Amino acid sequence: MSTPRTLFEKLWDAHCVREESERAPAILYIDLHLLHEVTSPQAFTELAARGLKVRRPERHKATLDHSTPTTAADASGRLAYITPQAEAQVEALRANCQAQGIELFDWDSGKRGIVHVVGPELGLTQPGMTIVCGDSHTATHGAFGSLAFGIGSSEVGHVMATQCLLQRKPKTLAITVDGRLPAGCSAKDLILHIIGRIGVAGGTGQVIEYRGTAIEALSMEERMTVCNMSIEAGARAGLIAVDDTTIDWLRGRERVPQGEGFDTVARAWRQWRSDEGARFDAEVRIDAGDVRPTLTWGTHPGQVVAVDATLPKAAPETVGALSYMGFEGGAPLAGQPVDVVFVGSCTNGRLSDLREMAAVLRGRRVHPRVRMLVVPGSDAVKREAEAEGIDRLVREAGAEWREPGCSMCIAMNGDTVKPGQLAVSTSNRNFEGRQGKGARTVLASPASAAAAAIAGCIADPRAYATPPAMAEEATA
Amino acid sequence: MNPFRTLESPIVGLPRANIDTDQIIPARFLTTTTREGLGRHAFHDWRYDEQGAPRADFVLNRPEHRDARILVAGRNFGCGSSREHAPWALLDAGIRVVISSEIADIFRNNALKNGLLPVVLPEAVVDTLLAQPGLRLQVDVAKRRVYWPDGEHVTFPIDAFAQTCLLEGVDELGYLRAQDAAITAFEERRHAA
Ligand code: SF4
Numbered sequence: 001m002s003t004p005r006t007l008f009e010k011l012w013d014a015h016c017v018r019e020e021s022e023r024a025p026a027i028l029y030i031d032l033h034l035l036h037e038v039t040s041p042q043a044f045t046e047l048a049a050r051g052l053k054v055r056r057p058e059r060h061k062a063t064l065d066h067s068t069p070t071t072a073a074d075a076s077g078r079l080a081y082i083t084p085q086a087e088a089q090v091e092a093l094r095a096n097c098q099a100q101g102i103e104l105f106d107w108d109s110g111k112r113g114i115v116h117v118v119g120p121e122l123g124l125t126q127p128g129m130t131i132v133c134g135d136s137h138t139a140t141h142g143a144f145g146s147l148a149f150g151i152g153s154s155e156v157g158h159v160m161a162t163q164c165l166l167q168r169k170p171k172t173l174a175i176t177v178d179g180r181l182p183a184g185c186s187a188k189d190l191i192l193h194i195i196g197r198i199g200v201a202g203g204t205g206q207v208i209e210y211r212g213t214a215i216e217a218l219s220m221e222e223r224m225t226v227c228n229m230s231i232e233a234g235a236r237a238g239l240i241a242v243d244d245t246t247i248d249w250l251r252g253r254e255r256v257p258q259g260e261g262f263d264t265v266a267r268a269w270r271q272w273r274s275d276e277g278a279r280f281d282a283e284v285r286i287d288a289g290d291v292r293p294t295l296t297w298g299t300h301p302g303q304v305v306a307v308d309a310t311l312p313k314a315a316p317e318t319v320g321a322l323s324y325m326g327f328e329g330g331a332p333l334a335g336q337p338v339d340v341v342f343v344g345s346c347t348n349g350r351l352s353d354l355r356e357m358a359a360v361l362r363g364r365r366v367h368p369r370v371r372m373l374v375v376p377g378s379d380a381v382k383r384e385a386e387a388e389g390i391d392r393l394v395r396e397a398g399a400e401w402r403e404p405g406c407s408m409c410i411a412m413n414g415d416t417v418k419p420g421q422l423a424v425s426t427s428n429r430n431f432e433g434r435q436g437k438g439a440r441t442v443l444a445s446p447a448s449a450a451a452a453a454i455a456g457c458i459a460d461p462r463a464y465a466t467p468p469a470m471a472e473e474a475t476a
Numbered sequence: 477m478n479p480f481r482t483l484e485s486p487i488v489g490l491p492r493a494n495i496d497t498d499q500i501i502p503a504r505f506l507t508t509t510t511r512e513g514l515g516r517h518a519f520h521d522w523r524y525d526e527q528g529a530p531r532a533d534f535v536l537n538r539p540e541h542r543d544a545r546i547l548v549a550g551r552n553f554g555c556g557s558s559r560e561h562a563p564w565a566l567l568d569a570g571i572r573v574v575i576s577s578e579i580a581d582i583f584r585n586n587a588l589k590n591g592l593l594p595v596v597l598p599e600a601v602v603d604t605l606l607a608q609p610g611l612r613l614q615v616d617v618a619k620r621r622v623y624w625p626d627g628e629h630v631t632f633p634i635d636a637f638a639q640t641c642l643l644e645g646v647d648e649l650g651y652l653r654a655q656d657a658a659i660t661a662f663e664e665r666r667h668a669a
Pocket of ligand 1 (some may be wrong): 065066114115116135137345346347405406409410427
């Protein structure tokens, strides 16, 4: 019998054009390359300078998300780009895709959105694939049992020209989460809890496989939220095994085989899981029952605290972050006044995230101090949310309902948090100035973000679990 | 890419852990379609005040560090996004070597592809370097060594392939393209299966 292999090893073996040696890295074949406007132009320039064509244009798909405005076009159809350069970047991608025969999900396609939301929802992301993008949150796609990781612009050029990358084989880390997530806790709370446990460099040089009963119980959207933030623990990629949840979610998606053809591929997809007894280089165990609504308090995603706990005391490790955030060591996080709330991003910009937010917002109003922005992850998410009336609920609560894009997650498009303002954000990075120069960011789940918007300060989402009318009835 | 064999330079230190790519170059400077001229944005929000004037107290602005080609930084340097603009900005600002006790994966990869050498040394060594700004070090890629002025040295790890690429100025894309036959054979094998 052959030795049991991990999911990562199976994916690696199936895509090795040439194994690595002491002298040279492996050559890894890439099935799907996703592009956006920010990290691709230099790669296209490099190709053009060498007179090269994209080797397999059908394996490359492009979207516009990072520097695009989230306000609708004006009456004449003009979009409010933040600068002429931002618009030029979009035009460059359009021209490059046309010249190289790459499909672009443009403004009028009805399929545009954040690259890591669009890939899965169209069914481009499929189990057993290798997927790359010039973007570190490519790890998101690992939720489908595919090996997905971020690359730099030089490597974008390599994949376009050769469909391959030179790679050293990473190590494997199993994070086993057993037990049940307590009520009021979401996948975002879980992944923030995990990063708090293993640290922002806890996964460096490794591919994480999330497993255990609590992971199996997650929906696909929740699995994507978990895998998305693998990079925040320093990991190259995050993986989750294929099961019924994966297959049911993919059935009927636009770019997967339909009908009987689907059943045939789905049967093959089931091989994408670690064998019984497969060995990982390292293992961490987490009890899902320990998770509470979790938020960041500092300037990197490993600095987390439960919503009902106090901030760490001032110490050499914490004093810089506490001072940047304007927080006092040992004080409670709850009650800190909030200026901006952002719901969106590739971490929490999918329909289920908007529903989680809406459940808290329903029948309530955003605190007058707070500017709240809700940005769906894609055109499809926006359509589906509007069909459910979430746009109306958002507007009636006093928040802004925007066009899809990365928006305030990276603040390249003009959606910024002002210097000194405190933002509660469902995105993935709380680095200094990430959401605008001098901006202070607290990362949170959609429910925690909505609770903060209503309270005007950081608040426990569990207190808002019931709509106000029902709460009144209950106390009557 | 130009070969990178040895370098001698004074060091400049940033004694902070987890310096992320948003600090190295903030996202608002990424709306560019070229890789040139990004040096002026390197560490922008640390280097300039609200009015855009250089902060005299920021170490990279100090005249005595103008010639530093070696940046020494706290643990987990380069974490965060995959933007290759980070090494492009550092190189354009004159930095050729980054020394830290831990360097994030994607940053390290991106750096090597552009001839920026990532050097990982034990935390205790990095701490002593951080305490000696302006110290002149010599870096030898072939020997994998960092030399102190008195001839003392430490050895640093570097992937053999990356080392060859640096020493010979090999371009990875050229190398990959030379594997075309193997890539085509792989595609045909998969198609048949
Ligand atoms: S939403 Fe944020 S993290 Fe995700 S791809 Fe866009 S900028 Fe990157």
